[in-house]
Amino acid sequence: MEAIIEPVATFFGGAWPLVWSLLKIIGIIAPLFLCVAYLTLAERKVIGYMQVRIGPNRVGPRGLLQPIADGVKLLLKEIIVPSGANKGLFIVGPVLALGPALAAWAVVPFSDGWVIGNVDAGLLFLLAVTSIEVYGVIIAGWASNSKYAFLGGVRAAAQMVSYEIAMGFALVCVLMISSSLNLSDIVAAQGKGQGADLGLGFLSWNWLPLFPMFIVYLISGIAETNRAPFDVVEGESEIVAGHMVEYSGMAFALFFLGEYANMILVSALTSILFLGGWLSPVSFLPDSFIWLAIKIAFILFLFLWFRATFPRFRYDHIMRLGWKVFIPLTLFWVVVVAVWIMSPLSLWK
C-alpha cells in the first residue's frame, strides 16, 4: 500500500493532504450512494415479499437495474420552480437536506482507524450536524410558496426537533458509560467487560445494559428520518408529499437521497453506539468491517420491516410519544445510569 501511495504523494507535493482527504471522501460517498440506490430497490423488494408480491422485476435481471433507471428518469425530468417561490432558497432547500446527511460520515469509524476525522468530540459533532438537517425541510417548505408544502415543513420540523431531544439523552447515557465522545473509543469500550471475558462479546455491548435507551434511540431514529410509521411528513393520505410537494426531477431526488442516506447513517450510528460497531460477537471470529456492515444491514431491514408492518401514527400520538414518554424515560434513565456507575454493581470500572 505504502509503495503505491508514496510516488503519488510526491507527485502532488504540498497539495497531497488535500488530495488524500478528497480521495477518502470519495471513497465513502461513492459506495454510500450505491447503497442508497440499492436500498430503494431492497425496500421495494422486501416490502413486496412481505405483502406476497414480487416487487420490481422488469428492468435488468431480477429488477437489479431498477434504481439506475429511476435515477436516469429523475435526472432527465424538468425542475419546475413554482411562480412566487423564493428561487434561491428553493434550490438551497434540497441541498441542505442532503448535505448534513453526508457531512456526518466524516467522523463515523468503519473499522479500527478507518475514519476520516478521528476527532475527540465526534459524538458532539454528529449531534450538531444532524440537528442542521431540519433546515432543509423548513426552507423547502417555506420557499415553495404553497400552503401544503409549508404545513408539511412545519410538521416535519416539529417532529424532528422533538425526537432529537430524546435521542440526545439516549446518547448521554452511552457517553457516560464509555466516558468518551470519540466514536472509536466508544466502540473500543464495548469490547471490554464480563461478556467479552467469557468470549461472548455481544453481551458486553451497550445494547444490553442500556436496553431501554437502545429501543428509544432506534424508535427516535425512525422518527428523526421521517420513516413509517412516523411518516406523517409525507403521509399520502393527508398531506401528499409534505415539504417536497412542489419539487420535481433532481431537486426531489436530492430529498429522496437525503432520506435514505439518513436511514443508513442512523443505522450505522445505532450499530456503533449500541451494537459494538466492527467488534465480532464471539471471540473466535476476528473483528472486521464486515460485522459493521451486517449490523447496519440488519437495522436497515428493521426500518423496512416496520414500514411494512405498522400503520401510520396520528400526529398527536407522535408528539405524545416524543415529549411525554421518551423524554421523561430518558431523563430518568440518565439518573439511573449515573447511580449505577457510582454503585459497587458498576460494570464499567
Added chain:
Amino acid sequence: MDFQSVVFYFFSTVMVLASLRVITARNPVHAALFLVLAFFSAGGIWMLLHAEFLAIALVMVYVGAVMVLFLFVVMMLDINLERIRQGFWSYLPVGALIGVLMVIEMVMVLGGRYFGLDAMPKPAEVEQGYSNTKELGRLLYTEYVYPFELASIVLLVAMVAAVALTLRKRKNVKIIDPAVQVAVKRDDRVRIVSMRAEKE
C-alpha cells in the same frame, strides 16, 4: 500568511458580511438565515482556538434549536415591509443611544489595560491528547459547580414559567387517553344481536 490566518480571515469576513446582511436584509426569513450563517462562522473561529466544545455547542444550541424556533415564528409572519418600516424615525434616537453605549463599552473592554495584547498572556500551546471538552467539564463540575447549578435552577424556573404562562385549559377538547384507547375490547364497541332475516 499561514494557513490558520487564511482560515481565520475567511471566517471573519463571512461572519461580518453575514451579520451586516442580518440587519439590512428586507426579508425577515433571509435575515434569520444570515444569522445562522454568522453563528456558523463564529463556531469556525472558536474551533480555530481549540475550543471545539464551545464551537459545536454553539452550532447545536443556536443553529440546531434556537434559530429553528426563530424561523418558525418568522415564517408565520405576514411580511409587510411598509408596516415594519413604520416608526423607524421615532425609534432611531433610542436605538442610536443603545448602539453608542455598546460601542463605548466595547472600546473600554477591548482597548483598556486589562485585555490588551500586552496584558493577556498568550494561551499555552496545547499538547497532544488535550481535550477541551474534558477540561471544560472538569472545571464546570468542580470549581464552578455552584454557579453552574444556580444557572440551571434559573433556567428551570424560566422553563416552568414559560410553560405556566402558555398553559390554558380548554373545555371543549375531544382528547382521548391512548391507554384507554389501546385497552378497548371488542365487546366495548360491537354488540352482536340475533334477528330474523328480513324478507321482502
